[in-house]
Amino acid sequence: xxxxxxxxxxxxxxxxxxxxxxxxxxxxxxxxxxxxxxxxxxxxxxxxxxxxxxxxxxxxxxxxxxxxxxxxxxxxxxxxxxxxxxxxxxxxxxxxxxxxxxxxxxxxxxxxxxxxxxxxxxxxxxxxxxxxxxxxxxxxxxxxxxxxxxxxxxxxxxxxxxxxxxxxxxxxxxxxxxxxxxxxxxxxxxxxxxxxxxxxxxxxxxxxxxxxxxxxxxxxxxxxxxxxxxxxxxxxxxxxxxxxxxxxxxxxxxxxxxxxxxxxxxxxxxxxxxxxxxxxxxxxxxxxxxxxxxxxxxxxxxxxxxxxxxxxxxxxxxxxxxxxxxxxxxxxxxxxxxxxxxxxxxxxxxxxxxxxxxxxxxxxxxxxxxxxxxxxxx
Amino acid sequence: xxxxxxxxxxxxxxxxxxxxxxxxxxxxxxxxxxxxxxxxxxxxxxxxxxxxxxxxxxxxxxxxxxxxxxxxxxxxxxxxxxxxxxxxxxxxxxxxxxxxxxxxxxxxxxxxxxxxxxxxxxxxxxxxxxxxxxxxxxxxxxxxxxxxxxxxxxxxxxxxxxxxxxxxxxxxxxxxxxxxxxxxxxxxxxxxxxxxxxxxxxxxxxxxxxxxxxxxxxxxxxxxxxxxxxxxxxxxxxxxxxxxxxxxxxxxxxxxxxxxxxxxxxxxxxxxxxxxxxxxxxxxxxxxxxxxxxxxxxxxxxxxxxxxxxxxxxxxxxxxxxxxxxxxxxxxxxxxxxxxxxxxxxxxxxxxxxxxxxxxxxxxxxxxxxxxxxxxxxxxxxxxxxxxxxxxxxxx
Ligand SMILES: Cc1cc2nc3c(=O)[nH]c(=O)nc-3n(C[C@H](O)[C@H](O)[C@H](O)COP(=O)(O)OP(=O)(O)OC[C@H]3O[C@@H](n4cnc5c(N)ncnc54)[C@H](O)[C@@H]3O)c2cc1C
Ligand SMILES: Cc1cc2nc3c(=O)[nH]c(=O)nc-3n(C[C@H](O)[C@H](O)[C@H](O)COP(=O)(O)OP(=O)(O)OC[C@H]3O[C@@H](n4cnc5c(N)ncnc54)[C@H](O)[C@@H]3O)c2cc1C
Numbered sequence: 001x002x003x004x005x006x007x008x009x010x011x012x013x014x015x016x017x018x019x020x021x022x023x024x025x026x027x028x029x030x031x032x033x034x035x036x037x038x039x040x041x042x043x044x045x046x047x048x049x050x051x052x053x054x055x056x057x058x059x060x061x062x063x064x065x066x067x068x069x070x071x072x073x074x075x076x077x078x079x080x081x082x083x084x085x086x087x088x089x090x091x092x093x094x095x096x097x098x099x100x101x102x103x104x105x106x107x108x109x110x111x112x113x114x115x116x117x118x119x120x121x122x123x124x125x126x127x128x129x130x131x132x133x134x135x136x137x138x139x140x141x142x143x144x145x146x147x148x149x150x151x152x153x154x155x156x157x158x159x160x161x162x163x164x165x166x167x168x169x170x171x172x173x174x175x176x177x178x179x180x181x182x183x184x185x186x187x188x189x190x191x192x193x194x195x196x197x198x199x200x201x202x203x204x205x206x207x208x209x210x211x212x213x214x215x216x217x218x219x220x221x222x223x224x225x226x227x228x229x230x231x232x233x234x235x236x237x238x239x240x241x242x243x244x245x246x247x248x249x250x251x252x253x254x255x256x257x258x259x260x261x262x263x264x265x266x267x268x269x270x271x272x273x274x275x276x277x278x279x280x281x282x283x284x285x286x287x288x289x290x291x292x293x294x295x296x297x298x299x300x301x302x303x304x305x306x307x308x309x310x311x312x313x314x315x316x317x318x319x320x321x322x323x324x325x326x327x328x329x330x331x332x333x334x335x336x337x338x339x340x341x342x343x344x345x346x347x348x349x350x351x352x353x354x355x356x357x358x359x360x361x362x363x364x365x366x367x368x369x370x371x372x373x374x375x376x377x378x
Numbered sequence: 379x380x381x382x383x384x385x386x387x388x389x390x391x392x393x394x395x396x397x398x399x400x401x402x403x404x405x406x407x408x409x410x411x412x413x414x415x416x417x418x419x420x421x422x423x424x425x426x427x428x429x430x431x432x433x434x435x436x437x438x439x440x441x442x443x444x445x446x447x448x449x450x451x452x453x454x455x456x457x458x459x460x461x462x463x464x465x466x467x468x469x470x471x472x473x474x475x476x477x478x479x480x481x482x483x484x485x486x487x488x489x490x491x492x493x494x495x496x497x498x499x500x501x502x503x504x505x506x507x508x509x510x511x512x513x514x515x516x517x518x519x520x521x522x523x524x525x526x527x528x529x530x531x532x533x534x535x536x537x538x539x540x541x542x543x544x545x546x547x548x549x550x551x552x553x554x555x556x557x558x559x560x561x562x563x564x565x566x567x568x569x570x571x572x573x574x575x576x577x578x579x580x581x582x583x584x585x586x587x588x589x590x591x592x593x594x595x596x597x598x599x600x601x602x603x604x605x606x607x608x609x610x611x612x613x614x615x616x617x618x619x620x621x622x623x624x625x626x627x628x629x630x631x632x633x634x635x636x637x638x639x640x641x642x643x644x645x646x647x648x649x650x651x652x653x654x655x656x657x658x659x660x661x662x663x664x665x666x667x668x669x670x671x672x673x674x675x676x677x678x679x680x681x682x683x684x685x686x687x688x689x690x691x692x693x694x695x696x697x698x699x700x701x702x703x704x705x706x707x708x709x710x711x712x713x714x715x716x717x718x719x720x721x722x723x724x725x726x727x728x729x730x731x732x733x734x735x736x737x738x739x740x741x742x743x744x745x746x747x748x749x750x751x752x753x754x755x756x757x758x759x760x761x762x763x764x765x766x767x768x769x770x771x772x773x774x
Contacts (some may be wrong), residue, residue, distance in 0.1 A: 003685070003692050124515065260769055264770075284768075288764065295679075298681070369674050373669070375644060378645040
């Protein structure tokens, strides 16, 4: 059934209440205006941990809530509505997925309780160029003694500026373009040779470019299989993509709702502008698109819960659709607000900025349409 | 094993034993569809047998109550049945306006006698219905219709004309909107009548479409006597029924087009017809980008149809005004699909008659889809419904 179950509805209500009280858009403005280097508020992150969100994807027998991807997506959607800045995507979704599925007992013991407690932030580092291209990974991990030595640069690592550890994709074999030869490593950011350059970004949340300059790790740092890490990386990216799609859906719904409120309130030519059919039809079209994106997102989250390794088509449909719909929603929101939509005084522009970041990360609408086409045989 | 899984197994076994092989091949056009009715000529024995077997189980209308010829299945069971039929490529045993439109309206508004009389015959494909809504001067503004029904004691006398009446020349009966009060505001003087197309005073005249076919007609009523028992619901309150019926029509039209070309999408058709490069990518980069986006939208829309139906079922009501979303989005998508198929076809899409093109199947299909965003309420009217009823934007 493509509907939320009772537990998921309760989680949604709780999440909506929480973010509107604790993390309204004003909280993002504070992070921006006070230039908070982490790109999120650590106090808020601890409160999220108290709500149990940090363990949403951690199985119950490993100390989490085991709420699954639908639950995680519901939270992302609500965070998208208020532009909540937090390491939820990187840590509670992507890192938690990697570690709970493929972490060694020692890795689980070291990191999962810390994730659940809201004490650890773990970033995932994949892309190296301006476009999302996991198979294009060139960074090398040379065998060195009992371990590996990592060299290379990772562009735009989400939460890399605040992370305690980073899950990094590198080549132990093969060359850029091939999906064989991948290995994933969990590296503490304090390790010698690893440096982070903080990027100040459009959405005020920051990111980092990470440089690995001969970083030495032991074999214990490997997460999953040596040389055969790509399938795991795909699952981790699937979590990230679905989370972003859910967030984009929330972003689109909220900027749409705010625009509808404005259409009902603003008067020109002696009537509310929402009475002009030229705007009504665009609003109605946009509503349909927002509805379609929401459905694709729910279908993807359910597919991930059913089988994370078999969900890539549904996830790409969702990420592609949510990215393009959130873009349309942001454009129409600014346009229908007229001059005031261009100002920093109202929040619409902040939704547009975050949309640009979230739609670009882990594959934009085109990247995922291409994947859909391949999956469907063309 | 849970009950639904058990139902799936039984259904699979039953379909396997009862669906004739010929009914597992894709339909290639309108004349492969079983519409039923008094005058329907089955195209083959297999088509006839398939209808009879499915009707016997109530599976032509699986979700209707058993008492009225339905299968009495739950929403989830209906989904399972459809999935299992799709899995073996089974054709729909029966299509009709009775199933899509009149049946749901009678279930909601009909008297017990009307349900008993009409629903089982729809379910068995015995009576074929047509829809008498539109008039020459009442299209999008349907409520301004002028066909009149005068009160003559125990019956009404119906006079006027309808237009765009699909399959009026093939139908046995009509569900018809008539004006019964000329002094009331336009929405409050309309009634919903049922009558027989063979009764004195009813005549039809086919209209030729741009696709070269004439599936619809002008329909004339010249003093047709209709017993009062054939009034559905309350006198002068037919608009409520008319609108309710339209939500079913719109949901159905919005979902159309999926079964096209054996369920293949334009991208898949293009890959087969134009070919792919060494990486398996469609060889035409411009077309590939467009079919890929259409594929994303089609899959996301399919999820939306499913979500709305699931939400409606779990809330115990119909899709309601959100049928306008499905109608608008689904029909625009279907038009886009056929534009892509025409681009794919190139010169091969230009033949109009001849065996090579199955008498211009592709261009005729393309032209037919242009009606999708008109029939059952235009796209502009759907957007108005979304804006006014779902978004509550103010009136001009
Ligand atoms: C960067 C910038 C620079 C500017 N510089 C100047 C300047 O130097 N001098 C100056 O005088 N002004 C300036 N303006 C103001 C600009 O001319 C107005 O913003 C513009 O005319 C729109 O008016 P508004 O902002 O009140 O929007 P509104 O009129 O409130 O419009 C809101 C929305 O409703 C739509 N709408 C309004 N009426 C209708 C209708 N009848 N039918 C359909 N849709 C309708 C609009 O298209 C818009 O999408 C500037 C604006 C910007 C953004
Ligand atoms: C293939 C086909 C089968 C059909 N089958 C049936 C049938 O079986 N029974 C039946 O009763 N009818 C049937 N119809 C009729 C159909 O319901 C009408 O054609 C439809 O409702 C539009 O009415 P119209 O053709 O009079 O167009 P009009 O209402 O004249 O519309 C002309 C144009 O103006 C636009 N327009 C109208 N009002 C507005 C507005 N308020 N705002 C913005 N734009 C507006 C419309 O969107 C359209 O683009 C069928 C039509 C087709 C094409």
